[in-house]
Amino acid sequence: MTRTAEKNNSIRTCLACGAERRREDLVRFVVAAGGITPDWRGVLPGRAVYACPTPACLDRFCRLRRFPDRFFSGAPVFAVPRENMMAWVQERAEESLLHFLRLARKSGALMPGQNAARAVTAPAAVLISRDTAERTASLVMRGLPDGTVIIRWGTKQRLGAALGLRPLGVAAIAASPLASRIVHYASIANLFGQES
Numbered sequence: 001m002t003r004t005a006e007k008n009n010s011i012r013t014c015l016a017c018g019a020e021r022r023r024e025d026l027v028r029f030v031v032a033a034g035g036i037t038p039d040w041r042g043v044l045p046g047r048a049v050y051a052c053p054t055p056a057c058l059d060r061f062c063r064l065r066r067f068p069d070r071f072f073s074g075a076p077v078f079a080v081p082r083e084n085m086m087a088w089v090q091e092r093a094e095e096s097l098l099h100f101l102r103l104a105r106k107s108g109a110l111m112p113g114q115n116a117a118r119a120v121t122a123p124a125a126v127l128i129s130r131d132t133a134e135r136t137a138s139l140v141m142r143g144l145p146d147g148t149v150i151i152r153w154g155t156k157q158r159l160g161a162a163l164g165l166r167p168l169g170v171a172a173i174a175a176s177p178l179a180s181r182i183v184h185y186a187s188i189a190n191l192f193g194q195e196s
């Protein structure tokens with residue numbers, strides 16, 4: 001495969017802001033007969049358009065009154081209306097986050113517990129629940145090598161339950177493709193989240 005073919009295969013353009021990003025980093029929408037259906041997992045057949053997973057781009061996307069002529073002419077009808085879009089994305093992002101956390105746990109890439117953050121050699125990311133005390137959080141962070149991504153997300157209860165464990169405040173994720181998906185979906189969940 002040539003470089004160009006590879007690029008064409010994986011790079012898509014956000015219809016709202018024009019940014020070019022990797023396909024898996026955008027939200028996919030399938031276009032059929034003037035209907036615009038969000039396709040979070042990227043599995044629905046059909047022509048597709050893309051938008052950045054940010055409140056600004058999705059809001060602008062949902063306000064589009066015209067799509068490029070190659071899709072259709074006339075006013076688009078959105079399967080998820082604008083007023084529900086932010087909540088919809090947040091729910092999908094959290095589902096994906098939990099899915100990848102479970103996968104990471106199953107494959108041994110995720111180690112639960114405060115000590116794990118130190119025990120994992122060069123963890124790619126450390127997830128700390130929002131209800132972990134600041135003092136504990138800064139203790140955990142102090143020991144981490146430069147470049148470790150810190151994610152604050154969820155509660156001890158949710159994080160533990162997601163992994164089939166007791167309430168859990170800290171989990172370390174070893175460098176792996178799963179780690180980058182976890183960081184990706186956690187940042188989207190936080191971006192759209194209502195929790196402070």
Ligand SMILES: [Zn+2]
Binds near residue numbers: 014018
């Ligand atoms: Zn965009």
